Amino acid sequence: MYTTLHVLSCLLIPTLTAAISVVPEEIRMDWVSTAEPFRTDCECESGIAPDLSQRVLSLAEFPNDSCLKCYMCCLSTNLNLMNPATYELSVKELVRRVAGVDYVIATKCVNATSGLKNPSEKVYQTSLCIVFSLVQPPISIT
Ligand SMILES: *[C@@H]1O[C@H](CO)[C@@H](O)[C@H](O)[C@H]1NC(C)=O
Ligand SMILES: *[C@@H]1O[C@H](CO)[C@@H](O)[C@H](O)[C@H]1NC(C)=O
Numbered sequence: 001m002y003t004t005l006h007v008l009s010c011l012l013i014p015t016l017t018a019a020i021s022v023v024p025e026e027i028r029m030d031w032v033s034t035a036e037p038f039r040t041d042c043e044c045e046s047g048i049a050p051d052l053s054q055r056v057l058s059l060a061e062f063p064n065d066s067c068l069k070c071y072m073c074c075l076s077t078n079l080n081l082m083n084p085a086t087y088e089l090s091v092k093e094l095v096r097r098v099a100g101v102d103y104v105i106a107t108k109c110v111n112a113t114s115g116l117k118n119p120s121e122k123v124y125q126t127s128l129c130i131v132f133s134l135v136q137p138p139i140s141i142t
Helices: 002-020 025-046 050-058 066-078 091-097 103-113 119-134
Strands: none
Touching: 025 050, 025 066, 050 066, 066 119, 091 103, 103 119
């Protein structure tokens, strides 16, 4: 089981850009409106490049960028997805507030990142885990 998943995730990495563009659009649009009340404050606090904050949720584009990680951490705290004192992510709030995320995805992604100490990195890795869980196969090879 582990080996199969591991191989699959290795195969997915080269196609990251193609794969992430197929998180269903209605889910991405929902993410944008959920974040909107906190967007300006979190842009300011994180120093994220404006073009990147435009793309991150609308295109599910998550480059390895420290300001972007900080931006996502800010949004998560404001949305009560993460406890600011313990840095624990809430499965219940993820399911309630993040479109596309069900209990199975939330539990898997929170578990997978529970060992990370840096809150921005934890939120970032959880976001990537959610994106990969929602990606629909970009092409079928049959
Ligand atoms: C992300 O960027 C940091 C800082 O530039 C670098 O140290 C790290 O290795 C990068 N991680 C990945 C997965 O590319
Ligand atoms: C997540 O961790 C909890 C507590 O350690 C465990 O009960 C649960 O089965 C885990 N879930 C998954 C999907 O790994």
